[in-house]
Amino acid sequence: xxxxxxxxxxxxxxxxxxxxxxxxxxxxxxxxxxxxxxxxxxxxxxxxxxxxxxxxxxxxxxxxxxxxxxxxxxxxxxxxxxxxxxxxxxxxxxxxxxxxxxxxxxxxxxxxx
Amino acid sequence: xxxxxxxxxxxxxxxxxxxxxxxxxxxxxxxxxxxxxxxxxxxxxxxxxxxxxxxxxxxxxxxxxxxxxxxxxxxxxxxxxxxxxxxxxxxxxxxxxxxxxxxxxxxxxxx
Numbered sequence: 442x443x444x445x446x447x448x449x450x451x452x453x454x455x456x457x458x459x460x461x462x463x464x465x466x467x468x469x470x471x472x473x474x475x476x477x478x479x480x481x482x483x484x485x486x487x488x489x490x491x492x493x494x495x496x497x498x499x500x501x502x503x504x505x506x507x508x509x510x511x512x513x514x515x516x517x518x519x520x521x522x523x524x525x526x527x528x529x530x531x532x533x534x535x536x537x538x539x540x541x542x543x544x545x546x547x548x549x550x551x552x553x554x
Numbered sequence: 555x556x557x558x559x560x561x562x563x564x565x566x567x568x569x570x571x572x573x574x575x576x577x578x579x580x581x582x583x584x585x586x587x588x589x590x591x592x593x594x595x596x597x598x599x600x601x602x603x604x605x606x607x608x609x610x611x612x613x614x615x616x617x618x619x620x621x622x623x624x625x626x627x628x629x630x631x632x633x634x635x636x637x638x639x640x641x642x643x644x645x646x647x648x649x650x651x652x653x654x655x656x657x658x659x660x661x662x663x664x665x
Binding site for chain 2: 482531533540542544545547
């Protein structure tokens, strides 16, 4: 059973489109995240939710909107896609704050053409 | 700005050698320092982690050395194997689980 699963795994879309990436975790964790990994492998946190409440909201264009319908799900919606949005987006989860392991999904590879 | 600085960007080691990756941080609120390993096409996965109240932690061939006064920590991989070839990320986290990653080191272990 996949602990953190995200769909789709691959997504190719045109500039200006709106797309969503879905994420679900079956670990019973109360905190979920979205990370962006660029072509140079740099991992940057975008958002963090704890019990459906937004905790961390990095400097991300407001075209990116996370939505957490419940503790086990954190979806990412992206409006008006731009070429620079091409990256791998990782969903992740952990239990609580502090010194806890973050479990990552396998990533969603977004290519904007 | 990058809160955790990692070097080198890439590293090539012969099989059986020692791989060393270094990280430095500034924020004294960080109190948990994990290392994540990422294979191509996969998400990062926790490899080993250390708390600032100890100076060293060893798990098998992997050792973290931690220098609190210098705000530096490093990963040592002993007897490096081709299967260790991956990208390694150091990270630092506050109690609120605001985890920041280094830029990553691509390790290649040659047979």
